[in-house]
Amino acid sequence: MIRFERTLLLLIGFLMIFALTLKGVRKSNRANVLGNIAAFDSTYVDDVRLLKNDTVVINTTRLGAEVVGYNDIVPLEIYLLHGEVVRVEALENEETPRFMKRTLPMLSAWEGKTIQEAIDTQVDGVTKATFTSNAIKQNMALGLEFAREHKLSPPLPASYYLLDALVIVIALLTILFVILECVRQYKMKKHHKQRREQPTSQGDAGTF
DSSP states (O other): OOOHHHHHHHHHHHHHHHHHHHHHHHHHHHHHHHHHHHHHHTGGGGGEOOOSSSSSSEOOTTTTOOOBBBBSSSSSSEEEEEEEEEEEEOOOOOOOOHHHHGGGGGGGGGSBBBBHHHHHHHOOOOOOOOOHHHHHHHHHHHHHHHHTTOOOOOOOOHHHHHHHHHHHHHHHHHHHHHHHHHHHHHHHHHHHHHHHHOOOOHHHHTTT
C-alpha cells in the first residue's frame, strides 16, 4: 500500500507541475498581448478587445472607415485565438439586407486559418453583391494585417502543446494505475477470504 501511495503522489505531483507550467505559458502569452494592445496609438485602442479565454476581437469600424460597400462601410469583428481566426462577424451596416445576406457565407472562408494563411487566402466575391463582398474582403485584409503587425494573437509555443500532451498521458496513466491497484486489492481480499473459508487439515481429521 505504501508503494501505491508513493507512486500515486508522484503522478499527481507531475500533473500539478505540468498544469501550473501550462497556466504560466498561457498567462505569459496573455501578458504579451495586453502589452501590445497598450502600445497602440490611442486612435485604435478601443478597436481591440481581449476576452477572458484569450480570444482577441478586432473591430474594423475605424480601420476600414474609408472602405465603402454599396451604401456605406461594412465593418467586421474578427475573432483570433492563439494566432488563428476562429470567427468572423459582420457588424450592423447600411447595406441592402438581401445583398448582405448573400455575402455572409464568405465569412467562414477565413475561419480555422492562421493569420498569415488568412491573409494569403483568396476569397471569391459574390455575384450581384460585388461592392459589399469587396468591402468585406478589404476589411478582413485590414484587420488581419493590423493583427499581424501588432502581434495581437501570437501562437502558443510548441512546448505548450508538448506539455499539454504530457498532462493528458499522465492523467490517463494515473487513472489506469488506480484501476489496476483497485483490481489488485480486490483479488487479494478475495484470495484471503477463500483461504479463511477453507477447513484446516486438523479440522478435517477430527471429523472422522
